[in-house]
Structure formats: structure tokens, C-alpha cells
Amino acid sequence: MIRRGTVVFATALLAAAGAHAETMRVAVTTSFHNSGLSDVLLPAIARDLGIDVRLLVVGTGQALRLGRAGDVDAVLAHSRAAEEAFVAAGFATHRREIMYNDFVLTGPARDPAGIAGAGGAAEALAAVAESGAPFVSRGDDSGTHKKELALWRAAGRDPEGFGTWYRSVGAGMGATLNTARAMNAYTMSDRASWLEFGNKGDMALLYSGDSSLFNQYAYLPVSVERHPHVKGAAARRLEAWLASDRARALIDGYTLGGDRLFTHNARVE
Amino acid sequence: MVGSILPLRLEAAAVRRGGNRLVGPVDIEIGAEGVTVVIGPNGSGKTSLLRLMHGLERAAEGRVRWAAPRTEARTRQAYVFQNPILMRRHVVGNIAYPLLVHGVRRAEARRRAVDWAEKVGLGEALERAASSLSGGERQKLALARALIRRPEILFLDEPCANLDGRATREIEAILAAARDSGTRIVMTTHDMGQARRLATEVFFLLRGRVREAASGRGALERLATPEARAFLNGDILE
Amino acid sequence: MNEILEGLVQAARLVATLDRDLIEIAARSLRVTVTAVVIASALGMPLGAWLAVNRFRWRRHVIAVTNALMGLPPVVVGLVVYLLLSRSGPFGVLDLLFTPTAMIIAQVIIATPLVASITHQAIRELWADYHDLLISIHTTKSQRVRALLWDGRRALLTAALAGFGRAIGEVGAIMIVGGNIDHATRVLTTAIALETGRGNLSLALGLGFVLIALAIVVNVLVHTLSRTERASQW
Numbered sequence: 053m054i055r056r057g058t059v060v061f062a063t064a065l066l067a068a069a070g071a072h073a074e075t076m077r078v079a080v081t082t083s084f085h086n087s088g089l090s091d092v093l094l095p096a097i098a099r100d101l102g103i104d105v106r107l108l109v110v111g112t113g114q115a116l117r118l119g120r121a122g123d124v125d126a127v128l129a130h131s132r133a134a135e136e137a138f139v140a141a142g143f144a145t146h147r148r149e150i151m152y153n154d155f156v157l158t159g160p161a162r163d164p165a166g167i168a169g170a171g172g173a174a175e176a177l178a179a180v181a182e183s184g185a186p187f188v189s190r191g192d193d194s195g196t197h198k199k200e201l202a203l204w205r206a207a208g209r210d211p212e213g214f215g216t217w218y219r220s221v222g223a224g225m226g227a228t229l230n231t232a233r234a235m236n237a238y239t240m241s242d243r244a245s246w247l248e249f250g251n252k253g254d255m256a257l258l259y260s261g262d263s264s265l266f267n268q269y270a271y272l273p274v275s276v277e278r279h280p281h282v283k284g285a286a287a288r289r290l291e292a293w294l295a296s297d298r299a300r301a302l303i304d305g306y307t308l309g310g311d312r313l314f315t316h317n318a319r320v321e
Numbered sequence: 322m323v324g325s326i327l328p329l330r331l332e333a334a335a336v337r338r339g340g341n342r343l344v345g346p347v348d349i350e351i352g353a354e355g356v357t358v359v360i361g362p363n364g365s366g367k368t369s370l371l372r373l374m375h376g377l378e379r380a381a382e383g384r385v386r387w388a389a390p391r392t393e394a395r396t397r398q399a400y401v402f403q404n405p406i407l408m409r410r411h412v413v414g415n416i417a418y419p420l421l422v423h424g425v426r427r428a429e430a431r432r433r434a435v436d437w438a439e440k441v442g443l444g445e446a447l448e449r450a451a452s453s454l455s456g457g458e459r460q461k462l463a464l465a466r467a468l469i470r471r472p473e474i475l476f477l478d479e480p481c482a483n484l485d486g487r488a489t490r491e492i493e494a495i496l497a498a499a500r501d502s503g504t505r506i507v508m509t510t511h512d513m514g515q516a517r518r519l520a521t522e523v524f525f526l527l528r529g530r531v532r533e534a535a536s537g538r539g540a541l542e543r544l545a546t547p548e549a550r551a552f553l554n555g556d557i558l559e
Numbered sequence: 560m561n562e563i564l565e566g567l568v569q570a571a572r573l574v575a576t577l578d579r580d581l582i583e584i585a586a587r588s589l590r591v592t593v594t595a596v597v598i599a600s601a602l603g604m605p606l607g608a609w610l611a612v613n614r615f616r617w618r619r620h621v622i623a624v625t626n627a628l629m630g631l632p633p634v635v636v637g638l639v640v641y642l643l644l645s646r647s648g649p650f651g652v653l654d655l656l657f658t659p660t661a662m663i664i665a666q667v668i669i670a671t672p673l674v675a676s677i678t679h680q681a682i683r684e685l686w687a688d689y690h691d692l693l694i695s696i697h698t699t700k701s702q703r704v705r706a707l708l709w710d711g712r713r714a715l716l717t718a719a720l721a722g723f724g725r726a727i728g729e730v731g732a733i734m735i736v737g738g739n740i741d742h743a744t745r746v747l748t749t750a751i752a753l754e755t756g757r758g759n760l761s762l763a764l765g766l767g768f769v770l771i772a773l774a775i776v777v778n779v780l781v782h783t784l785s786r787t788e789r790a791s792q793w
Contacts, residue, residue: 226756
């Protein structure tokens with residue numbers, strides 16, 4: 053009796069799940085999603101294009117992995133070298149730059165390493181390394197992680213040789229910020245994730261503004277030749293929309309706590 | 322009923338467990354009528370002998386032969402365990418179960434189970450969980466469940482152990498009624514009064530073997546071997 | 560401490576206002592997990608009963624493996640299911656990745672060993688009780704399994720609820736195979752992970768309390784229903 057009731061119930065629930073418009077899947081990075089910009093863009097896309105975009109929010113590494121496997125129709129990432137390798141390997145037809153935001157360096161408000169007055173991002177990181185104050189790294193092969201590694205190299209340092217003050221947590225941005233707060237550590241975050249982060253405690257934004265901290269987002273439509281099942285037409289329409297003036301207005305006009313986060317820089321073809 | 326499954330013959334039959342002979346070799350014949358009572362000290366193999374006859378133990382030696390094919394014989398006998406095995410069901414559900422197993426429709430099985438429950442004095446307890454019954458009621462339930470398919474032969478292992486005098490008399494009345502309607506009875510007991518009242522045949526078991534057998538009226542008193550006399554006198558036998 | 564209180568307040572607010580997103584993801588959590596538990600029970604219960612009643616050569620090994628699989632890390636299950644369902648995997652053509660169906664598949668794999676193992680324990684005890692009686696009544700093997708499953712149904716309910724408990728609170732596997740897509744595959748646990756990642760600890764905790772409450776409601780409901788069932792059953 054009970055068993056039959058449950059099955060009927062489950063079947064009814066299953067049936068209610070179906071029925072929707074054209075959908076496509078886009079892998080995006082946590083930093084993009086945490087900004088809240090997607091909450092503005094997705095309804096506009098649904099209205100303008102009739103496409104229900106489903107976001108898979110993952111690190112850049114996993115986003116590209118999903119694209120390579122053909123599990124998503126497009127990827128929005130921010131790690132130029134990895135993206136270009138992705139295109140070169142034929143997994144995407146091309147790479148289209150859409151917009152950029154920037155990274156910031158955060159840490160305990162009293163700033164033991166004194167990075168607030170640094171002359172550049174590399175110099176600020178060097179100061180952290182000198183002081184031996186703890187630093188938490190994403191360590192998850194994400195775009196943010198790759199950017200951080202590039203900055204260490206620019207500062208003439210190799211994270212491979214760092215001592216225990218350098219903690220690689222292998223986690224997303226939010227989890228990394230949670231860890232950094234608990235450890236009174238410095239870390240690097242995209243500005244959006246930092247602004248949206250609700251557990252700041254006595255952490256503060258200590259350094260930002262250097263152009264080396266700019267973070268370029270690019271759109272990669274997964275190759276239809278590689279994966280004939282991907283929704284190439286929808287991916288093309290979405291790309292055109294993202295490059296359009298309509299998207300420019302929404303992206304440039306998006307603010308968080310009064311701060312503008314993104315700058316649209318897609319070139320019209 | 323086509324042909325009887327009786328007589329049952331045990332031919333040099335034995336039960337072994339881990340190299341030890343629990344019973345046998347035993348040569349006996351259970352004829353078509355009467356009440357056979359198996360007596361003997363604890364550990365003499367009474368339960369194993371009953372289980373061997375019913376097919377719950379395999380004959381490690383010798384044979385257990387029914388007058389009918391084996392599967393036919395298996396479905397026309399029943400067994401009441403010393404500690405009644407109660408299914409986690411109501412009284413009626415327990416009594417009806419053997420009928421359901423053998424293809425009787427639910428409604429019919431229930432009707433007959435209610436009849437039997439009333440017959441054994443459980444008419445007031447039809448929907449009670451079997452686990453809530455008293456010791457005497459549990460035995461009655463087990464009896465009703467065993468008798469509901471009108472077995473040709475019924476095995477009972479100490480049906481009245483731990484029951485008071487009144488419950489014992491009620492059980493004996495049910496057994497007498499079953500006997501009178503043609504069910505052959507083979508039982509063990511420690512209650513010599515019960516053996517005296519019911520037995521038409523007595524087997525005295527000692528160390529796994531039938532030391533002595535007697536039959537007819539007053540069978541118990543006819544046992545003559547020194548061991549049997551000593552057992553009846555309440556002496557300890559090794 | 561403060562944040563735990565805030566979490567309770569958040570939970571109360573979400574429930575009191577019948578928050579639409581909350582209702583959507585809670586319903587999806589229930590739908591995915593209930594479906595998974597029904598399937599896991601249909602697989603695990605007969606398997607558990609069969610293992611209890613039958614003697615065969617590799618029985619001990621099968622039981623040991625079943626017990627060991629109870630501790631299967633959900634993340635590993637998720638990864639394997641992901642690789643199987645990925646477009647580049649063997650079942651890619653089914654296009655199941657990032658759907659509730661994929662989540663159900665992962666949860667079935669996670670819950671079935673638990674259901675089978677608890678069923679096996681319970682049925683083994685019942686079989687020890689019933690063995691002589693069922694042999695004496697001359698039951699067939701399938702009649703035995705049916706009687707044991709039916710009379711052991713309370714223990715089976717416990718097995719199903721244990722499977723439900725493990726599946727409803729699971730996040731590692733469904734995060735990977737479901738993708739936590741808003742309005743498609745987001746459930747309570749993945750939403751909690753998401754809000755934790757955003758540092759919204761009190762909202763995450765609030766969702767956690769809702770999850771706990773949901774699990775309790777389901778348990779109480781099932782137990783209440785099963786009691787009424789007993790009264791009508793002979």
C-alpha cells in the first residue's frame with residue numbers, strides 16, 4: 053500500500069519536471085557567477101533570444117574539461133593561455149573576448165606585510181612572501197589560481213619552493229575566502245566574489261588597481277565538428293548577443309554596493 | 322484422499338551432527354492409527370527423532386520411507402515446535418498462512434482460519450498480534466495452524482512444556498479431537514500423566530536409540546527394561 | 560553562536576514566507592531522493608533477502624562487498640557516474656548529464672548497498688526465526704522470500720529510511736553529475752554548498768535546518784502511515 057503510494061507520488065513529481073523552451077548549457081567560472089551578473093543577463097537572454105541558459109558553475113579547469121568532453125555547449129572563462137590551448141586543440145572554433153573585471157588582494161585589516169602601499173601587484177605579493185604572513189591559494193587550477201601563479205612569477209618567486217605560510221587549499225573562491233578569514237591570511241580574489249562575500253569579519257581589501265590584475269573573460273563556443281550534438285546555432289546567437297550593445301549596457305551598468313564590476317570590451321565583428 | 326502416506330518406516334535411520342550420532346540407528350514403523358508418545362531423558366534424541374521423521378533433519382544413515390511419494394508426504398503432515406514459531410502477523414494471519422502457501426484464496430483462507438481460531442479457543446483474539454499471546458494461547462495458535470490443512474500425521478514436540486494444568490487439558494482436548502477425526506499423532510513429552518492419558522504406543526529413547534517400545538492400553542506401564550523403569554521412577558540415567 | 564541563531568531565523572523566514580526558490584529546490588530534493596530510494600529499495604531489498612536465505616559459494620564475499628560499499632565516498636560515485644554519462648563517455652548519447660535523472664542514478668548507487676545491507680541483517684534474523692516453520696509448511700523459495708519481506712516490512716522501512724537519510728543529505732555526487740544548475744538541478748544540499756561558498760553562512764545554515772526538518776517530517780510521516788497500515792492488516 054505504502055509502496056504503491058510512493059511510486060505514484062514519485063511519478064507525478066517526475067512528470068511535472070518536463071516541458072521547457074530551447075536550453076543550452078554554459079560552463080562559467082565561480083567568480084563570474086558570484087558577481088551576480090548572471091542574474092541580470094540570463095533573464096535578458098531568455099527574453100531576447102528565447103534561450104534558457106543553464107549555468108554550470110565550476111573552476112576554469114573544470115569548465116574547459118566540460119567543454120572538451122562536449123558536456124556543455126559553450127564556456128565562459130578567464131585564463132587566456134588555457135583558452136588559447138583549448139582553441140588550438142580544436143575543442144572550440146574561436147575565442148571571443150567579452151569583458152573584464154579585476155582581481156584584488158585581501159588580508160587581515162591590520163596588514164602585517166604592509167602591502168597596501170605597494171607599487172604594483174607583484175611587489176605586493178613579494179612583500180607577503182618576505183613577511184612570512186600566511187597566504188591562502190585557490191590551488192584548484194582555476195583562472196584565478198593561474199593568474200595568481202603568473203603574478204608570483206612576475207615577482208620572481210616560485211610557489212613550489214614556498215614554506216608552510218603558503219596554503220594551497222584546492223577550493224573555490226568562497227571556500228578559499230572562508231579559509232583565509234579563519235587563518236588571518238592574505239589571499240587573491242576577483243573583485244565580485246570579494247564584494248559578494250558575506251563572511252568578511254576583519255578582512256579588508258588591501259590592494260587593487262594594477263593593470264596586471266585585470267581579468268579578461270572570453271567566450272568559447274564548443275566545436276560542432278568535435279561534438280556534433282552541441283547546440284552550435286544557439287551558441288552563435290548567444291555570442292552575438294554577448295557582443296551586442298544591449299549586453300554592453302547591462303554589463304557596464306551592473307554595480308554591486310555602488311562599485312562597477314565589469315567593463316564590456318567585445319569587438320563587433 | 323488418494324492412498325495414505327502411512328505407514329512411515331524408519332530403516333536403520335540415523336541423524337549425525339559434527340561426527341556425533343544424535344539419533345539412531347533406529348528401526349520403527351508408525352502405523353495408520355493412534356497416538357505415539359516418545360519419552361526419554363533430556364538429550365536422548367527425542368526432538369531429533371521427530372525432526373528426522375518430519376524431514377527437518379536429513380538421514381545420515383538408513384532411510385525414512387513414507388507410503389507415498391516424498392513431496393506428497395511432505396504436504397500432508399504438520400509439526401508443532403516446542404517453542405511455537407510465531408509469524409509477525411495477527412492470529413488469523415498466522416493460522417491462515419499454510420493455506421495461502423498451498424494456493425487457497427485469501428477470503429476462503431481467512432474464513433477457515435477464523436473457524437479454527439474459534440475451535441481452539443482463540444475466537445476473542447483474532448486480530449491480536451501473535452506476539453501478544455500467552456504461552457497457552459501460543460500453543461493453541463501453533464496447533465490450529467498445524468491442523469488447518471487436516472494433516473494425516475501431526476508431530477508435536479513437548480506441546481505442553483511450561484503450561485499450567487488447565488492449559489494442558491485444553492491442548493489435550495484439541496489433540497484428542499484431532500485424533501478422533503483421523504489425524505495420526507506422534508509427540509514427545511516429559512509429562513508422564515499426559516503420556517498415560519494419550520498414548521496408544523510408547524517409545525522409550527535412550528542415547529539416541531529406541532531402548533524399548535510398548536503399545537496398547539496402558540502401554541507406559543508395560544515398559545519393562547530396567548532403564549525404562551528407572552526413568553519412570555524419576556532416577557537419573559546417564 | 561550568533562550565526563547559528565541567524566541560521567535559525569533565516570530558516571524560519573524562508574519557511575514562513577513560502578520562499579519560491581526554497582520550495583522549488585526542496586521539492587526537487589524530495590523528488591530526486593524519493594525516486595532514488597524507491598529504486599534502491601526495489602534493488603536492495605530483494606538482494607538483501609536473497610543473500611539471507613540462499614547459501615552459495617561466494618555469499619560471504621558478496622555480503623562483505625555490500626557492507627564495504629555502504630562506505631562508498633559519494634564523490635567517487637559522482638565522478639564515475641559523470642565519466643559514464645559524459646558526452647565523451649560510454650552513455651553520453653543518452654544526454655543524461657546535468658539532469659535530475661543523473662542525480663537519481665548517483666543516489667541509487669549510493670543508497671542501494673545501505674538498503675541491501677540493512678535488509679540482509681534484518682531478514683537474516685527473521686529467517687533464523689522462521690526457518691523451521693517455513694520448511695515444515697513446505698514453502699517454495701519465492702514464498703519464503705515473500706513472507707520474510709512482508710513480515711519484516713518494519714525493518715525494511717528502516718532500511719529505506721536509512722537510504723533516504725544517506726541520499727537526501729548527500730552533496731558530493733549530485734554536485735558533480737547534477738551541476739547545481741539553477742531551476743534545473745539545484746537541490747538543498749548543493750544550494751547549501753553554494754551559499755557557503757558565497758560566505759552566506761547564515762543562509763546556508765538556514766537551508767541546512769530546512770533540510771533537517773524535511774528529513775524529520777518524512778520520517779515521522781512514514782512511521783505514522785505505517786502504523787495505520789498495521790491496524791488494517793491481518
